[in-house]
Amino acid sequence: MAELVLCTLNAKFLHASLGLRYLFANLGKLEGRAALREFDVNQPALEVVEALLAEAPTLIGFGVYVWNVDETLAVVRLLRAVAPAVVIVLGGPEVSHETEGQPLVALADHVIRGEADLAFAALCRQRLASEVPAKVLDAPLPDVGALALPWDAYSDEDLANRLLYVEASRGCPYRCEFCLSSLDEEVRPLPPERFFAAMERLLARGARSFKFIDRTFNLDVKQSLRILEFFHARLSPGLFLHFELVPDRLPAPLREVIRRFPEGALQFEVGVQTLNPEVEQRISRRQDHAKLEDNLRFLREQTHVHLHVDLIVGLPGEDRASFARGFDALVKLRPHEIQVGLLKRLKGTPLARREVTHGLVFSPLPPFEVLRTAVLSFDEVNALRRFARTWDTFGNSGHFASTLRRVLDAAPSAFGVVWQLSGWLRQQGVAGTGVALTRRFRLLFTFLTEQLGWDRAEAARSLFEDYQRAGKTDRPSWLASLPDAALAEAVRVDFAARQARHRGA
Numbered sequence: 001m002a003e004l005v006l007c008t009l010n011a012k013f014l015h016a017s018l019g020l021r022y023l024f025a026n027l028g029k030l031e032g033r034a035a036l037r038e039f040d041v042n043q044p045a046l047e048v049v050e051a052l053l054a055e056a057p058t059l060i061g062f063g064v065y066v067w068n069v070d071e072t073l074a075v076v077r078l079l080r081a082v083a084p085a086v087v088i089v090l091g092g093p094e095v096s097h098e099t100e101g102q103p104l105v106a107l108a109d110h111v112i113r114g115e116a117d118l119a120f121a122a123l124c125r126q127r128l129a130s131e132v133p134a135k136v137l138d139a140p141l142p143d144v145g146a147l148a149l150p151w152d153a154y155s156d157e158d159l160a161n162r163l164l165y166v167e168a169s170r171g172c173p174y175r176c177e178f179c180l181s182s183l184d185e186e187v188r189p190l191p192p193e194r195f196f197a198a199m200e201r202l203l204a205r206g207a208r209s210f211k212f213i214d215r216t217f218n219l220d221v222k223q224s225l226r227i228l229e230f231f232h233a234r235l236s237p238g239l240f241l242h243f244e245l246v247p248d249r250l251p252a253p254l255r256e257v258i259r260r261f262p263e264g265a266l267q268f269e270v271g272v273q274t275l276n277p278e279v280e281q282r283i284s285r286r287q288d289h290a291k292l293e294d295n296l297r298f299l300r301e302q303t304h305v306h307l308h309v310d311l312i313v314g315l316p317g318e319d320r321a322s323f324a325r326g327f328d329a330l331v332k333l334r335p336h337e338i339q340v341g342l343l344k345r346l347k348g349t350p351l352a353r354r355e356v357t358h359g360l361v362f363s364p365l366p367p368f369e370v371l372r373t374a375v376l377s378f379d380e381v382n383a384l385r386r387f388a389r390t391w392d393t394f395g396n397s398g399h400f401a402s403t404l405r406r407v408l409d410a411a412p413s414a415f416g417v418v419w420q421l422s423g424w425l426r427q428q429g430v431a432g433t434g435v436a437l438t439r440r441f442r443l444l445f446t447f448l449t450e451q452l453g454w455d456r457a458e459a460a461r462s463l464f465e466d467y468q469r470a471g472k473t474d475r476p477s478w479l480a481s482l483p484d485a486a487l488a489e490a491v492r493v494d495f496a497a498r499q500a501r502h503r504g505a
Helices: 018-025 028-033 045-053 069-082 103-107 119-128 156-161 192-204 221-232 252-259 277-282 289-302 320-333 378-396 401-410 414-427 437-451 456-469 484-491 495-504
Strands: 004-010 034-040 059-063 087-091 110-113 136-138 164-166 209-212 240-245 266-273 306-313 337-342 370-372
Touching: 004 018, 004 045, 004 069, 018 034, 018 059, 028 034, 028 119, 034 045, 045 069, 059 069, 059 119, 069 087, 069 103, 087 103, 087 119, 110 119, 164 192, 192 221, 221 252, 252 289, 266 289, 289 306, 289 320, 306 320, 306 378, 320 337, 320 378, 320 414, 337 378, 370 378, 378 414, 378 437, 401 414, 401 437, 401 456, 414 437, 437 456
Parallel strands: 004 034, 004 059, 059 087, 087 110, 110 136, 164 209, 209 240, 240 266, 266 306, 306 337
Antiparallel strands: none
């Protein structure tokens, strides 16, 4: 039972809310009267409401984001119907801007806009003292050096089963207009000694998976080096670190320590977004392309980092040909993943205030993705959406690494061949990503042989290599149509040699 309940609906169970834990850690004397309850967006609203009301709360605070706003609205509507006396408090990026007119806000008692680490506790104290402050409260920017740090609020179950979000700093010095971080006034580092002491405690408790949410991890090279050296000195099996990097800033000292990490320990998310200088200018983004390419090539060729880069569909002035050139350039650099995402209208961003100027039309439904632009029609945006889905299914999945590399290396344009595959899949009635792996192999075999003109035995040999790498040991049905002799030649495997290699390993 808890008078105060902190709640959010995460996108997946794997995620653990850092924001809620900051609020919980900074409740002070109220912490003993509070509980933290997390759900995911796929859980029925009635189930969430039942669990929340089992705490007999006086006040419930919800963290609201672009991915959970509709699901949170459903929960709050039910709470208003069955427990109207419970005080509802909202916070988070989705309700910190354009507050007026939001149905969710209309149902709430209070909304805290901005970083609510301390403001939420102050509101709770007022409500428990029977004081009723204003409905919409603007939180003063907290001094991060004065905050209680949140990581002790991760449970042992969190450490064993979930991805832990951590940060060494807040803020971003850049002004990319599509991003809420463009509103930050400065980068605010956490006190290093307190930060490292908290990381030491997490490691001692068995934490092995850390996702840093710092927007510009490699901005302060001295601090970046210290963090990497800290974790490298404590390497153990299963340690995994995720960082977001500025793509054109990787000086020699950082390169040297990155080289020392083993395979599986580091993942870098590099937000390239676009490689068109005119588009970059429109969105107030600056990046040195020559340094960017050199850094990505270094990471791919000289380190064990798992390299994930981002591209955005629908940026102002980026037509299909421009996007294709950027995609092709990144494919040549061979990152492990290229995440193609559609531009989203995030409330409060400069881009959201200038959507008419840029000819942007966004969906009114979460996650508020772009529908058309001045240079991309609605049909083209949808086709690029299917392209992204196709690339994610066949490219980013890693299941077709050998075959896809041969396809892309032989194609005049990597974008062009994936675009062709995407269109062909639509003709076959394949629309989503929920396609069984064996069917994906069969579809790709048909595409290679019937659309790209591959020799059937060559296609079978290449795909069977990937099929085995995916852990499959059966005789795949998509090879059944080949004559026995061709099949034997295509998929011939020296089992004795494989067993010998296995014994040697």
